[in-house]
Amino acid sequence: MALAAAGAVWKVTAATTDDDLQSLVDGLVDGGYPAAVATRTDADGTAHEVRAGVGDLASRVPVPADGEVRIGSASKTFTAAVVLQLVEEGSVDLDTPIDHYLPGVVTGPSVEPSAITVRQLLQHTSGLPEYADLIAADAFAVRNTYRSPRSMLDIAAQRPVSFAAGERYEYSNTGYLVLGLLVEAISERPLFEQIDTRIVAPLGLEHTYLPTQGEREIRDSHPKGYHVDTGGDLRDISQADPSWTWAAGAMVSTPSELNGFMRALLNGELLGQATMKQMLTGVPTGEELLPGSQYGLGIESTELSCGTAWGHSGDIPGFQTRNAVAADGTAFTVTVTALPWAIFDGPDDELLKRYLVVIDTIDTALCDPASRP
Secondary structure (H helix, E strand, O other): OOOOOOOOOOOOOOOOOHHHHHHHHHHHHHOOOOEEEEEEEOOOOOEEEEEEEEOOOOOOOEOOOOOOEEOHHHHHHHHHHHHHHHHHOOOOOOOOEHHHHOOOOOOOOOOOHHHOEHHHHHHOOOOOOOOHHHHOOOOOOOOOOOOOHHHHHHHHOOOOOOOOOOOOOOOOOHHHHHHHHHHHHHHOOOHHHHHHHHHHHHHOOOOOEOOOOOOOOOOOOOOOOEEEOOOOOEEEOOOOOHHHOHHHHOOEEOHHHHHHHHHHHHOOOOOOHHHHHHHOOOEEOOOOOOOOOEEOOOOEEEEEOOEEEEEOOEEEOEEEEEEEEOOOOOEEEEEEOEOHHHHOOOOHHHHHHHHHHHHHHHHHHHOOHHHOO
8 A cells, every 4th residue: 555554563364264254244143233245355456255144134135245335424535535636636725714615605503614624624623513313313204305415504504513613523424515515616517426537437436326316226236224213113224315414425335346445545546645644634533432543534544453444434224334444455344234223222332332343343354363462
């Protein structure tokens, strides 16, 4: 990799067999997830694809190999990469207030759009309040509802800012809606097209896309994703309009193609070295699930037993995705077909374990056992 984490010492993957990887996904299904699909892509580009569980709880059909899944907030890295390409082209400046590019778009109680920069939006330090919980509390009630980005910003504007811009980190999907609008305003083209033209097509990704307006079906072979309804029943939610999360989390990909994108990004194929240095300059997140993690510009670090890796997680009703790329270029992505709280209703500490069991597969897949404490 051209941009290996500074000071990282890696003992990675050579001793990890396909049987080891299969055991990882088998364990996730044993833990209650309907299905799990994963791919480890070695530094030389060799892909190891594994799967477990069933693609449909009703018919019990097998999980499709490397099937398409909704990747949730891993979409943010695609949006960020497009914004940073615009920065490199001189159309956007990271430290210019967003109000310069989108006058009057960012509003709400105590919001000062002239104080919020593009960099702060990318890094979740803008202070803009979250909107997603106000929309997706009942995922089945809104699964067929189309929402425009501007209408979602109106919902966010019902809340005051969380803090003054630049004061600290707090994860917020709202900022990425604004960034999607920034891309469209500068390019004068739709975001889905910019992602396809600038990233997907050049990398030859055939199953990676931002759904177009009104699109609800996952286009190609995929495992069904499941979510719990208000009555407590686990139901298929694969067909749904993801417009409510748009630039922040609506994309579809496969584990192998997400690996391909992240490897290309970190290897300098999409952005120049100076830009990547800024992208990988992070702020502490304080995340309980990822101790020691930092958030850069649309990408987050994970502290593994063998060093620092970079990637981006993604949760959306029906799918939970975790991924990371090691300093040597080895990548791992795993997706399970339900969120933890959809399959488990119990104490918070036990729910936390169901998150951690997915996250921990990254360390097992990327780190040689000899490097672990």
